[in-house]
Amino acid sequence: MSPCFDLTTNLSQLSYGIFSQLSRQLDSQELWLDLFSDQEKSSAYSLSVAEKDKCLRLQEPGAYLLRLLGNRGQNVKSFLAKLHSSAKIYGPKMDIPQLILHRKFCPVIWSRPEQIIVYIDKSEENLLDKNTSIDNSSIINQHLRLQCKASGFPTPLYQWLDDDRKLEGANQSSLIILRCPCTARNVFRCKVWNQVEEGKEWSEFYRATGKTFYSELISDIVDLSSFAVPFADCENCYKQKMEELAKRLGDEQKLGNSNDNLNLHEDDPMTTIAPEELIASDKVALIISNRSYSPNMTNLITPHCDAETLADALQQLNFKTVTLGDLNLSEMKQMINAYKKLLGEGVYAIFYFAGHGFEANGQCYLLPIGAPANDYGPQDCLSMDLVMNEFRDFHPSLNLILLDMCRRFLPLNIDAFVAYSERFRQGEIKINRNTVYGYATSEGIGAYEVKGEMNGVFMKYLKKRIKQPRPLLDMLNKVFLDIERDPKVRDVQIPELRSNLTKQRTLLDPLCKDGHTTSYNHHTFHWRTMHELPIPVQIEFSELKLQVTIWFDFCGHFTNKVYVFSSVEDLIPKDEDFQEFMEGKNKEDLNKGEDGGMLVSDCKTCSEWALSHLAYLRFPEEFECSSPKMCKDDAEGVSLCVLLSHLQKAKAQKNFSLKKKYFLILRGN
Numbered sequence: 001m002s003p004c005f006d007l008t009t010n011l012s013q014l015s016y017g018i019f020s021q022l023s024r025q026l027d028s029q030e031l032w033l034d035l036f037s038d039q040e041k042s043s044a045y046s047l048s049v050a051e052k053d054k055c056l057r058l059q060e061p062g063a064y065l066l067r068l069l070g071n072r073g074q075n076v077k078s079f080l081a082k083l084h085s086s087a088k089i090y091g092p093k094m095d096i097p098q099l100i101l102h103r104k105f106c107p108v109i110w111s112r113p114e115q116i117i118v119y120i121d122k123s124e125e126n127l128l129d130k131n132t133s134i135d136n137s138s139i140i141n142q143h144l145r146l147q148c149k150a151s152g153f154p155t156p157l158y159q160w161l162d163d164d165r166k167l168e169g170a171n172q173s174s175l176i177i178l179r180c181p182c183t184a185r186n187v188f189r190c191k192v193w194n195q196v197e198e199g200k201e202w203s204e205f206y207r208a209t210g211k212t213f214y215s216e217l218i219s220d221i222v223d224l225s226s227f228a229v230p231f232a233d234c235e236n237c238y239k240q241k242m243e244e245l246a247k248r249l250g251d252e253q254k255l256g257n258s259n260d261n262l263n264l265h266e267d268d269p270m271t272t273i274a275p276e277e278l279i280a281s282d283k284v285a286l287i288i289s290n291r292s293y294s295p296n297m298t299n300l301i302t303p304h305c306d307a308e309t310l311a312d313a314l315q316q317l318n319f320k321t322v323t324l325g326d327l328n329l330s331e332m333k334q335m336i337n338a339y340k341k342l343l344g345e346g347v348y349a350i351f352y353f354a355g356h357g358f359e360a361n362g363q364c365y366l367l368p369i370g371a372p373a374n375d376y377g378p379q380d381c382l383s384m385d386l387v388m389n390e391f392r393d394f395h396p397s398l399n400l401i402l403l404d405m406c407r408r409f410l411p412l413n414i415d416a417f418v419a420y421s422e423r424f425r426q427g428e429i430k431i432n433r434n435t436v437y438g439y440a441t442s443e444g445i446g447a448y449e450v451k452g453e454m455n456g457v458f459m460k461y462l463k464k465r466i467k468q469p470r471p472l473l474d475m476l477n478k479v480f481l482d483i484e485r486d487p488k489v490r491d492v493q494i495p496e497l498r499s500n501l502t503k504q505r506t507l508l509d510p511l512c513k514d515g516h517t518t519s520y521n522h523h524t525f526h527w528r529t530m531h532e533l534p535i536p537v538q539i540e541f542s543e544l545k546l547q548v549t550i551w552f553d554f555c556g557h558f559t560n561k562v563y564v565f566s567s568v569e570d571l572i573p574k575d576e577d578f579q580e581f582m583e584g585k586n587k588e589d590l591n592k593g594e595d596g597g598m599l600v601s602d603c604k605t606c607s608e609w610a611l612s613h614l615a616y617l618r619f620p621e622e623f624e625c626s627s628p629k630m631c632k633d634d635a636e637g638v639s640l641c642v643l644l645s646h647l648q649k650a651k652a653q654k655n656f657s658l659k660k661k662y663f664l665i666l667r668g669n
Helices: 016-035 049-057 061-071 076-100 123-127 235-249 252-260 262-267 303-316 329-342 384-391 414-425 457-465 472-484 517-530 575-582
Strands: 106-110 116-121 143-148 150-153 157-162 174-178 188-195 214-218 282-289 320-325 347-354 357-360 363-366 398-404 435-439 496-499 537-541 546-554 561-570 613-618 629-633 637-645 663-668
Touching: 016 061, 016 076, 016 517, 049 061, 106 188, 106 214, 116 188, 143 188, 150 188, 174 188, 282 303, 282 329, 282 517, 303 320, 303 347, 303 457, 320 329, 320 517, 329 347, 329 384, 357 414, 363 384, 363 414, 384 398, 384 414, 398 457, 435 472, 457 472, 472 496, 546 613, 561 613, 613 637
Parallel strands: 282 320, 282 347, 347 398, 398 435
Antiparallel strands: 106 150, 116 143, 143 174, 157 188, 188 214, 357 363, 435 496, 537 546, 546 561, 561 637, 613 663, 629 637
16 A cells, blocks of 8 residues: 655645554653653754643643644654654654654664674672772672664564573663673573564555565674683572582582572672662652541541641652642542653652551552442542552562551441452462552551641651651651550551562662663653643733732642732833823832833832732632632732642643633722
């Protein structure tokens, strides 16, 4: 089938089918964020703040962006060039748009004459303790890195082979192996290939008779014998060493003892390896606090304060926090889905929930606002089974789950919860390492708020310890010990800790984005976008000679709550009316500009006429708005302030930036 476009076709003039496929791909994995990242404003792939904001509000921004590129004169050829250059940074995710546009198939070729380059992996040099006194040669350079590079389109795939057997999980361009004689004897090669899959919209074009759609290369065998050195951490090498030693000494009993203690050789002072310096490629936290459960349940008191306390502490530890209050079930699921995209390799991740909850059949359930008072089933709650199932394909270096809620066995229809939890016990069960559960209380009992206290029991003691430079598990155990010493709660709230974390990580571990720069920048962009407030708005009432200024400020660290301020000032007049405006004004209240002119906008003193008016704002019903309060300060003068909550309910938005949608009522006193 011949394409209905050529390299000169403007992107906005592509056929409906091709245009739709491309727009869907731009939406997939938010590919457009990677493409439109140019900082140079003259680039066709640079977006203004307003354009980015619009795209983030759209559920399907791909079509809008393709039309935008068309308006900027971009055709198929220039778009393919951009995709090709971006593929060098972002890899195979750029392939499908190029396949849709029928980029020519390019068989794989070696990127350099040396098919495989062998490096002595020196990354461990940076992990040495500065105070170590042992010989560096015994603990560094103990690995080899085999690197194979090929190019082609679609992006080449890699599979490392050991004596023609596939090495499980070795499907990257690099392979790291032990630098020891027994490993060096192995026969390593790398298979590289690319292909156009069957069953795709573009497959028929590429797999037509006479066309090449598959290519493959297999590297020469790499000789590692010259790199081999005795390596104490290889059990086979160590065993051979002990056998040779025993044979020399003629002591067979010594050999038996050595074999019995084979796994204890790490305690040998000659082979001790320095402690590993633990780092995080990024730090992210999702904090949800639900307190407004009425009329179905009793409202809680401290969740929002607990969330604010934790967010403040974590931000001081360089965590990117997203803090949300009073979410319903669909909003909680939506935020879990967004949060999991941040759980990349090397990331330190924290999920904290404060609110009502319970336990059934050994599993915790988080209650959203709006949940029924009783007879609720699995469909009314957020199961931690579901949450951890969403996380199963992601492997952060630390995944800390803090559940500050009751764990009583509440539901009457227990059979429904048993049946629901069985879904997650079927098929292959995948358990991720580096997961720590910190429960505010134990199975079957409650978690409490103490009257008159700002925080709940768990947060009251966690906030005192969380910034201490202790290993995480040690820090949590100290928190639990503090609660045990509190006579008010020690017998009614007993925290619990579960963990499969093997390394002594702390929340103070330094950030190091080397090798993860792209994902780190991606996370930062999303976080900043979610915390981007609208610019101040000025509305003129020329017939009254007044203007209203509306501006915004976050409520603490909450992402879905903002303060909205509105103030009334005198309207800055035209030049011909300036003299009339100045009558009755005290000129000492006005500042002088550099040219000697009056800067009316710098005047903080409003006329009696302006002060006799207030600006009331009315917002859409999906937001919760507090009663207005009068505020007065030296910088902004007199203004009305309201607290606007539930910004996550803004329709057609992927972030929680406030929509500029309100009604203004100007009233005279």
